[in-house]
Amino acid sequence: MSALDxxxxxxxxxxxxxxxxxxxVEHTTSAVLMVAWMDDEALHRTLTTRRATxxxxxxxxxxxxxxxxGHTQYVREVRLDCDADxxxxxxxxxxxxxxxxTTTCFDxxxxxxxxxxxxx
Amino acid sequence: MSALDxxxxxxxxxxxxxxxxxxxVEHTTSAVLMVAWMDDEALHRTLTTRRATxxxxxxxxxxxxxxxxGHTQYVREVRLDCDADxxxxxxxxxxxxxxxxTTTCFDxxxxxxxxxxxxx
Numbered sequence: 677m678s679a680l681d682x683x684x685x686x687x688x689x690x691x692x693x694x695x696x697x698x699x700x701v702e703h704t705t706s707a708v709l710m711v712a713w714m715d716d717e718a719l720h721r722t723l724t725t726r727r728a729t730x731x732x733x734x735x736x737x738x739x740x741x742x743x744x745x746g747h748t749q750y751v752r753e754v755r756l757d758c759d760a761d762x763x764x765x766x767x768x769x770x771x772x773x774x775x776x777x778t779t780t781c782f783d784x785x786x787x788x789x790x791x792x793x794x795x796x
Numbered sequence: 797m798s799a800l801d802x803x804x805x806x807x808x809x810x811x812x813x814x815x816x817x818x819x820x821v822e823h824t825t826s827a828v829l830m831v832a833w834m835d836d837e838a839l840h841r842t843l844t845t846r847r848a849t850x851x852x853x854x855x856x857x858x859x860x861x862x863x864x865x866g867h868t869q870y871v872r873e874v875r876l877d878c879d880a881d882x883x884x885x886x887x888x889x890x891x892x893x894x895x896x897x898t899t900t901c902f903d904x905x906x907x908x909x910x911x912x913x914x915x916x
Binding site: 697723752759781784 | 825827839843873875878896902909
C-alpha cells in the first residue's frame with residue numbers, strides 16, 4: 677500500500693504492471709534525459725523527497741536515481757498528462773543521466789532518421 | 797510482418813505487447829509534446845514517410861497522427877535510446893499536439909509538484 681495522495685492515486689492510469697511512464701527532462705536545457713517507470717510509491721517518494729525515484733522493471737524494486745552512481749536528480753516539477761498515464765518530470769541532473777556515461781540516454785550516434793538536408 | 801529494416805528490427809526491445817515507447821518533442825522549442833507507442837510497422841512508416849505514425853493501444857491499429865484532426869507531425873529526427881526500448885522523435889507539429897486542444901499533452905493546470913520558490 678502506497679502513501680501516495682489518494683486523490684492522485686485515484687486519477688492515475690497505470691499499465692498492467694501498475695506503472696506509469698515518466699519522461700525525465702533537464703530543467704535548464706529541456707533535453708530529454710531518459711524514460712523510466714514509477715509505481716505509486718515511487719511517485720510518492722519523488723514528490724515528497726524531490727529525489728527522483730523509479731520502479732526498476734529489471735530489478736523488481738524501487739531505485740533512487742544515482743543511489744550507486746551518485747548521478748542523482750533533484751526534482752523541480754512533475755506534471756501529469758491528459759490521459760493520466762504519463763508523467764513529465766523536470767530535474768536538475770547531477771552528472772550524466774545515462775548509465776553509459778552520456779549526458780542523456782539518447783546520445784548515441786544512432787539516428788534512425790537524419791535531420792533534413794535543409795538543417796545542415 | 798513489418799517492412800522495418802531487419803537490422804533495426806533485431807535491435808528493438810519491445811514490451812509484452814510488441815511496442816516501443818515514443819517520446820515526441822517539438823523540433824524548434826524542444827517541448828515534450830506527447831508520448832505514444834510504435835510497433836515495427838509504425839516505426840517503418842514513420843521513418844519512410846516522415847509522417848509520425850503510432851500504434852493505438854485503445855484502437856488496436858496504426859494511426860497517422862492528425863489523420864482526423866489535421867494536426868500532423870512532420871518527422872525531423874528519430875533516435876533510439878541506450879536500451880533500445882524508447883524512441884525520441886523530433887517533429888514539426890501542425891496545430892496543437894493534444895487531442896484536448898492544448899499545445900502539448902502536459903499543458904494541464906495540473907502540476908503535482910510546483911517549482912521551487914527560488915524559480916518564481
